[in-house]
Amino acid sequence: MSNPPKTTVTDPAAPLTDEVLHYTAFTTSPVGGNKAGVVLDASSLHDTDMVAIAAELGYSETAFVTPGPASDSGRSFTLRFFSPKAEVGFCGHATVATAVALGERVGEGDFDFHTAAGHVPVAVREENGVLKATLTSVEPRVHDTDPADVTETLAGLGWQAGDLDAALPPRIAFAGVRHLVLAAATRERLADLDYDFDRLLKLMRRLDLTTVQLVWRESATVFHVRDPFPVGGVVEDAATGAAAAAFGAYARDLALVPADAELTLHQGHDMGRPSLLEVGLVPGDPRVRVTGAAIGIRPTPAPQQ
Incomplete structure (x- = not known):
């Protein structure tokens, strides 16, 4: 193409x-x-x-x-x-x-x-x-999570509590829509995603979540992310700008990054559609900037009947 x-x-x-x-x-x-x-x-x-x-x-x-x-x-x-x-x-x-x-x-x-x-x-x-x-983004919000909801999310994902990075605690973050942020302790854990679609869908509907944003921290300002999206009828998003904005608010709220940080989020690599999202924080402004390129593509032909 x-x-x-x-x-x-x-x-x-x-x-x-x-x-x-x-x-x-x-x-x-x-x-x-x-x-x-x-x-x-x-x-x-x-x-x-x-x-x-x-x-x-x-x-x-x-x-x-x-x-x-x-x-x-x-x-x-x-x-x-x-x-x-x-x-x-x-x-x-x-x-x-x-x-x-x-x-x-x-x-x-x-x-x-x-x-x-x-x-x-x-x-x-x-x-x-x-x-x-x-x-x-619109002005974001970050909320604590109910431990029972985190436990149910882990069960839906097939993860264990020990798979999480204790330095990045679970939170619900909003920058237009709600996302549950969960941090994997290793890149291998993030790469191995095979979740219970219906179970996670039921929980996300109850919590009014758009995606579950799964993250792994590579360095101080570089993260790898994946976003299951069963509420949209899609197994996984290849690039999720709304979740990136919410994550910027999350990182600032937990003081994980400086107030003027520029974050790099890599998404889609594990599903063969690499994506690059740039997240910017501005001191004194609670809103989050998300930057990315886009190009026109030819539509994929419909399957032959």
């Missing part, structure tokens, strides 16, 4: 399309990152249409875009996100994909995205010939 042009800008006056666009986010390679559908003009679509489109695509999320509140800039949009199963309050990789898709059509710059989780500013810039988007 060839790589399409990354920074082509079409006529800014051209109307945005209701065509389903295919992108992969947090990568510069069509064989990496997390795939997302993007519909830049979803004005004529009903909820049932959006669910059907997301289900047909089979990506972990698809973004549907409509004009946002009145804005002289023409860069204000409302985004809704659908997994193959249902609407999701916020999705980071589909936000990055949408921002890059808009950047290719109307040019680099700042966008205002309005989501069910709140206002998410996004800046699109070219770097070394590639468009990258930086989203700024």
Whole structure:
């Protein structure tokens, strides 16, 4: 599969399309990152249409875009996100994909995205010939976990208590949607993921979790992460921007990193879709920045009947 042009800008006056666009986010390679559908003009679509489109695509999320509140800039949009199963309050990789898709059509710059989780500013810039988007999360929150819920999560994962890194205690972190953060003591434990889909799904629905973010700390600011996503009908996400933002809040809340840290998260390697997520913390601002590239890809042909 060839790589399409990354920074082509079409006529800014051209109307945005209701065509389903295919992108992969947090990568510069069509064989990496997390795939997302993007519909830049979803004005004529009903909820049932959006669910059907997301289900047909089979990506972990698809973004549907409509004009946002009145804005002289023409860069204000409302985004809704659908997994193959249902609407999701916020999705980071589909936000990055949408921002890059808009950047290719109307040019680099700042966008205002309005989501069910709140206002998410996004800046699109070219770097070394590639468009990258930086989203700024809603204000995050970090909560203690119930030990019984952690025990049940470990049972669903097939992990033991001794598999956890005691220096990174379990927490529920929110930066648009909720994630349970669990840290593996070894890279081998993180790599060996074979969980009970239905058991973990039941727990996650009860706790209103979007993913369980499994992490392993390689160095002071470099982490490897995996995100089971059974509530979306997907076994695992290849790159999870919302969880990356939540993890940034988690790392700051536990004083694991400096207040101005730049974190690198590697995701998707164990499932053959390597992804790179950059997480930025700014002193005095509780919000978290998540940066990644995205490129257009050709859709995978539907299986022959």
